[in-house]
Amino acid sequence: MAGTYDSEQQRMIDRIRCIAFREARDAGATFINRQWIAEKVHRTTRFVTEWWEKSYDQCFADYSNSGPKLKLSQASRDTILNASGKQRKSCSVVAKEIAEKHGEYVVPRTINNYRHREGLKPFHVIPKSLKTETHISDRLWLCDWLKDWTKEDFLHLAPSDEFYVWTVRRPNYQNDRIWARSIEDIEQDERYREMVNHQTCIGVFIMFTCKRLLWVIKDKGESWTGEYFRDVILTQNVFPFLKK
Template identity: 50%
Template sequence: MDSRPEQTAQCLSQESRDIIIESLAKEKKSIRGLQKEIEQVRGKKKSLSSIHRFLQSIGAKAFHQIPAPKLTEKNVEDRMWFCEFLSEWTSDDFLFLAPSDEFFIYEAGRPNFQNDRIWALHNDDIPQELKIREKSKTARCVGVFLMFTAKRLMWVIKEQGQSWDGKYLRDVVLTRHVIPFLRNPENVLSIKETTFLHDRAPCMSALATQNFLKANEVDFFGNDEWPGASPDLNACEHLGAILKDRVEQRFQNTREELLTALTNVLEKWSSIVTCLCLSWNPTPRVWRQFGRRAVGTPNIEAKL
């Protein structure tokens, strides 16, 4: 029987234990930070292992906070120009967009990072706005490419072990799926007027990919038009975030179960996705807000 929790309880005073317990489910409360706080309050330095063992003894777990990206002045300037350009669009104009995004869906949340841990007894104890995921050392995941138009939802599930590099994107995702999808009149309102909207990921913004889209006569916003760090300007990125939450909330033991849960949600959405373009029609005032900060798209989840 392991006696280390009892040894930890003896080497930590009640005041030190109260400091640790009070720090649960709060930001910037790493084990090293707790060590410094105990030293400041009590004048005695406790070992990191003692604090870690005490957290384990009370059932606390490490969680990872996912911070929101910060906008630089250049990001704001680019977004303001793009928002001004789109501010004259009507509801009909938005129906000719084909937003897309690629992402990973994890079986038990994304892997952890040492400096962004939040210790808590349960996931539910942490405020929802912190957007946490429980730490997992060997998290299984599935790569997904998602795109929708005013008529159809299209998705590609990445082969196991394949990375999201430019060659895979061009040879498989674009050539076999995206381009044939956009050239099918059953999937778009107008083949010539539909604009492919990407997320400016490295594989998308690569010069080879941009030239590939031009060579295949795909209308899209180039790197000089589409601003970076703009998830709230691409409705598909919000759709992807909702999809990840829906699937990751379900417990999966195997990759097959994860794929089944993912496919079930996507097939359900395929019958109602046409309402997404209709909900994504911000006013000029909202476009200006998008240029300055991330404000989200509450209408999308309500329709799913």
């Protein structure tokens, strides 16, 4: 009998063998019968009976018409393809759009299957790299400037930086998903997520030496301008900190 690792390829081979053995019997090999063939191909006599009188062309399975039928109209398919390469066009969003425009009610899974069938793949929005030629050049200059410093020199170093804590939640990566055949099909403006204008945030300035730490939180309602940085951060905080 057929083993556990039976496959369509093996079944196709055994069908051909059944037909070939039957032709050999018809040519004069009278000892060949269905039971004998079943033992040779490790199949049941029912399998042999089903296939040994058929032609070789019928041994090959045809899957061209198999599987569920596509339940999307041409208008719905166009809507799905038009949503490719754009943000916030998830399967759920497109399903609602199809229902509103064409009155067709399909589940997101149907849209997901159609996208895969059309060769579309999901891409996530990626941030622009900060490692430009200018950034690299500045870092190399700093390394070259510090290469001859001693341990005593670093005791007088006071690194500082400012950063922002955004009050809005982190980006929704499901909304950032873009469906496209390749990354080249995504417009340059769509590929990178932009910051929201006038987004509320908490500004923090930090400075430290080998002995002490300074941190300043931007006053509520103030803008992080050059004037604010000079008058408040430097004059009122940094200079007194360095004099101590």
